[in-house]
Amino acid sequence: MALTLMPNIPDPDGFYDELLHAHDALNDQESEAFNARLILILANHIGDRAVLRAALEAAK
Amino acid sequence: MVAKRYDTAFDLYPYAKVADQDAAPVRHPVVIVGGGPVGLSLALDLGKKGTPALVLDDHEGAGLGSKAICFAKRTLDIANRLGASQPMVDKGVVWNVGRVFHGDGKLFSFDLLPEAGHRNPAFINLQQPYFEKFLVDAIRTAQEAGAPIELRGSNCVTGLTRHDDYTTLDVDTPDGPYQIEADYLIACDGARSPIRDMMGLTFDGRVFEDNFLIADVRMKAAFPTERWFWFEPPFEHSGQSALLHKQPDDIWRIDFQLGWDIDRAKELDPDRIRARVDAMLSSQTGTVPDYDLVWTSIYTFQCRRMKKFRHGRVLFAGDSAHQVSPFGARGANSGVQDSENLAWKLDLVLKGLAPDRLLDSYATEREFGADENILNASRATDFMTPKSRVSQVFRNAVLTLAKDHAFARPLVNSGRLSVPCTYDGFAHFGPDGLDGPKGSRPGATCPDAPVTDGFLLDHLGDVFMVLGLGNATLSPVQMGAVPVQTLSIKAPSPELQERYLGRHKSGVYLIRPDQHVVARWAEFDAAAIKAAIATAIDKR
Numbered sequence A: 001m002a003l004t005l006m007p008n009i010p011d012p013d014g015f016y017d018e019l020l021h022a023h024d025a026l027n028d029q030e031s032e033a034f035n036a037r038l039i040l041i042l043a044n045h046i047g048d049r050a051v052l053r054a055a056l057e058a059a060k
Numbered sequence B: 001m002v003a004k005r006y007d008t009a010f011d012l013y014p015y016a017k018v019a020d021q022d023a024a025p026v027r028h029p030v031v032i033v034g035g036g037p038v039g040l041s042l043a044l045d046l047g048k049k050g051t052p053a054l055v056l057d058d059h060e061g062a063g064l065g066s067k068a069i070c071f072a073k074r075t076l077d078i079a080n081r082l083g084a085s086q087p088m089v090d091k092g093v094v095w096n097v098g099r100v101f102h103g104d105g106k107l108f109s110f111d112l113l114p115e116a117g118h119r120n121p122a123f124i125n126l127q128q129p130y131f132e133k134f135l136v137d138a139i140r141t142a143q144e145a146g147a148p149i150e151l152r153g154s155n156c157v158t159g160l161t162r163h164d165d166y167t168t169l170d171v172d173t174p175d176g177p178y179q180i181e182a183d184y185l186i187a188c189d190g191a192r193s194p195i196r197d198m199m200g201l202t203f204d205g206r207v208f209e210d211n212f213l214i215a216d217v218r219m220k221a222a223f224p225t226e227r228w229f230w231f232e233p234p235f236e237h238s239g240q241s242a243l244l245h246k247q248p249d250d251i252w253r254i255d256f257q258l259g260w261d262i263d264r265a266k267e268l269d270p271d272r273i274r275a276r277v278d279a280m281l282s283s284q285t286g287t288v289p290d291y292d293l294v295w296t297s298i299y300t301f302q303c304r305r306m307k308k309f310r311h312g313r314v315l316f317a318g319d320s321a322h323q324v325s326p327f328g329a330r331g332a333n334s335g336v337q338d339s340e341n342l343a344w345k346l347d348l349v350l351k352g353l354a355p356d357r358l359l360d361s362y363a364t365e366r367e368f369g370a371d372e373n374i375l376n377a378s379r380a381t382d383f384m385t386p387k388s389r390v391s392q393v394f395r396n397a398v399l400t401l402a403k404d405h406a407f408a409r410p411l412v413n414s415g416r417l418s419v420p421c422t423y424d425g426f427a428h429f430g431p432d433g434l435d436g437p438k439g440s441r442p443g444a445t446c447p448d449a450p451v452t453d454g455f456l457l458d459h460l461g462d463v464f465m466v467l468g469l470g471n472a473t474l475s476p477v478q479m480g481a482v483p484v485q486t487l488s489i490k491a492p493s494p495e496l497q498e499r500y501l502g503r504h505k506s507g508v509y510l511i512r513p514d515q516h517v518v519a520r521w522a523e524f525d526a527a528a529i530k531a532a533i534a535t536a537i538d539k540r
């Protein structure tokens, strides 16, 4: 499977809102830690090492 | 005496003394306070249905200055039903392409790519005073044809007394005060609604801690007819974001997002404004075109609404009931939807064809609409003005990714342009007896589509319509004195087929006077249709 870089999230505004709201009560340090946990969870869900490597590249 | 709070762009309803002023309080079925887009469209809609509408406004025409410029398809469809849309579309600037910039660079452009087969474009840009003038022109035409509409300029409402089934108003005029009575009072008196204050009602919500400098400039420049939006614009002192958008008459709307702690007087200094505008206009071409500053002002924006839009015999519509930040053009556009929702209900109630409680559904439906608009406007404002460090980080990550990766573009939010809400699951709709296309399900506004003699929407609205498509065979539907018409289209155009039938060969739709779908079925069934109309007008 190739890395998807085309729109793939239904209701993007709703998702973005939820993502930011998840940080509501957090200070900067807690937010950073939250983001790290979130990345690790999503990475595990993806699983495919080639896809993860492509994502690391795209985020550069 | 009536104080002048603003100058007018067009004088539309000059003061004239009327007999009511020398009489004991005269009773009117509907008094509308406020002759903005909402009050005018309501009066026109009611009057065309034969229900008398009296509009009181403390000025004599459309206010001058920067207000709404972006009018959505739904508003044009409503104006079309009211016979007012042609001059709007003729005068307006149609646009489809938007460009988004971040700092020095262009991120991407988008095309609204309006679906083909609709009478009206997705959006036009038109200065609000023109919109109001064209409504008044249509009111004058309707009056000549006998519509019972009256506009009274320089009539300022200064007080009210509520009774069980009517309201008494104190009205000031250049000839002194008088009183009138209203069976139903509709407050379309704008965001600062004096009626709301007189009734001691609150207007709660969020104030966005930001100031926007809005400049309307006149120039003859060969800029394309596109919406240009900058995040973190590279030009000096231009703040967090900037917008450039074309209006008719060689006028361009320019917005600069300045932040919260500003010196308003200093920011309004014409030299300072010109420096900013120069920088913006030359950023793409390197040269500054000739231009004049036509109007400049600084706004703060809020998103708030009244808890309830109905208080007995007093109903609130438009900005008096709800206010949104303008990124998404949902103010006037949603207000005109309020007036359309209210008009047919008031008309039926006043003619004794529906119970007064039908007006409760105006409030519940439009409160829902307001929430949807506020949600969208708040999200856009939050994206443009990140409130915390982490939201700033995500916002900038989205912008950075959007340049190269399509997936991030739907997340870029400089305003989601106004579309009407769908009343999913509301009490006055249903059933859905056709497993048909989603876009025309009960609660939705009717999608437009070509028919042999023009467009579908030209044939819908004003009264309840039974629309039979394909193989469906219709008979007339009698619902007492409630007007119901039938329309049969045996050979639907491909667009009509796709938008209303999908894979089906036949379908029957019941459509409200405001062009929202009430219910739909595979076949004609008179009893089912009558039951659905009874539900729609709250006749138990």
Ligand SMILES: Cc1cc2nc3c(=O)[nH]c(=O)nc-3n(C[C@H](O)[C@H](O)[C@H](O)COP(=O)(O)OP(=O)(O)OC[C@H]3O[C@@H](n4cnc5c(N)ncnc54)[C@H](O)[C@@H]3O)c2cc1C
Residues within 6 Å of the ligand: B033, B034, B035, B036, B037, B038, B039, B056, B057, B058, B059, B066, B067, B068, B069, B070, B071, B128, B155, B156, B157, B158, B188, B189, B190, B191, B194, B195, B214, B299, B317, B318, B319, B320, B326, B328, B329, B330, B331, B332, B333, B334, B335
């Ligand atoms: C900068 C800016 C940009 C905007 N852009 C857009 C856009 O692109 N698209 C969009 O849809 N909306 C936009 N809006 C919002 C739009 O202007 C409003 O939503 C719209 O004017 C609301 O109409 P209304 O009829 O409810 O109220 P108003 O237009 O405010 O009209 C109220 C009327 O009531 C009268 N009145 C008040 N008090 C009394 C009294 N005591 N007695 C008698 N009469 C009274 C007033 O004089 C006025 O004529 C914008 C607003 C701003 C400020």
